[in-house]
Amino acid sequence: EVQLLESGGGLVQPGGSLRLSCAVSGFSFSSYALSWVRQAPGKGLEWVSGISGSGGWISYADSVKGRFTISRDNSKNTLYLQMNGLRVEDTAVYYCAKSLTSSWTAPATMDVWGQGTTVTVSS
Amino acid sequence: EVVLTQSPGTLSLSPGERATLSCRASQSVSSSYLAWYQQKPGQAPRLFIYGASTRATGIPDRFSGSGSGTDFTLTISRLEPEDFAVYYCQQYGNSRLSFGGGTKVEIK
Numbered sequence: 001e002v003q004l005l006e007s008g009g010g011l012v013q014p015g016g017s018l019r020l021s022c023a024v025s026g027f028s029f030s031s032y033a034l035s036w037v038r039q040a041p042g043k044g045l046e047w048v049s050g051i052s053g054s055g056g057w058i059s060y061a062d063s064v065k066g067r068f069t070i071s072r073d074n075s076k077n078t079l080y081l082q083m084n085g086l087r088v089e090d091t092a093v094y095y096c097a098k099s100l101t102s103s104w105t106a107p108a109t110m111d112v113w114g115q116g117t118t119v120t121v122s123s
Numbered sequence: 124e125v126v127l128t129q130s131p132g133t134l135s136l137s138p139g140e141r142a143t144l145s146c147r148a149s150q151s152v153s154s155s156y157l158a159w160y161q162q163k164p165g166q167a168p169r170l171f172i173y174g175a176s177t178r179a180t181g182i183p184d185r186f187s188g189s190g191s192g193t194d195f196t197l198t199i200s201r202l203e204p205e206d207f208a209v210y211y212c213q214q215y216g217n218s219r220l221s222f223g224g225g226t227k228v229e230i231k
Binding site: 046047061106107108109110111114115116 | 124155156158160167168170173174179180211213218219220221222223224225
């Protein structure tokens, strides 16, 4: 069974940092691109960042570029999101999600999602 | 950046009725990379349609997707009680992904 389990969320002050992790099992981790997607309270989905299976392709939404860094450790089957310079508007549930197919460099469509981890940025 | 606009924002229908959800893109989108997700309260999104018209694993055939270019549609032929939820369209292009704002399908 394919599973994605996010962790690392919590309460942080504006300007602070957090590192989210997404532990994966049930598929060939290094073969699939992955994404982080967030959802602010009561709002819609917002794509945050994506990374290819090898880590050679990386992309960010404009709203987080320069503040967030996505990475993966294929030896540990884990995806990361380092979040620096956090703002109140970064408050959201953060989901990691797996690309539908291994043949895509980018996670163009996501077929399996974790349950999310909550990040709250507040003073 | 491709902006996806979903309409209507809320659709109030009764079980058994037909639902038609629209997703309009600010520029042409590859059909290969147009997807629809369902989300229920407190749950993660679930992939329903990919490649604009292909149902994901386990999705019943009352759900269908269509469209090309800038206009895409998700149709639910006969609403079942479990179909009342929020639906999002999503696209990939130019190394970026984006979601529409969502359509809530609620019980009338």
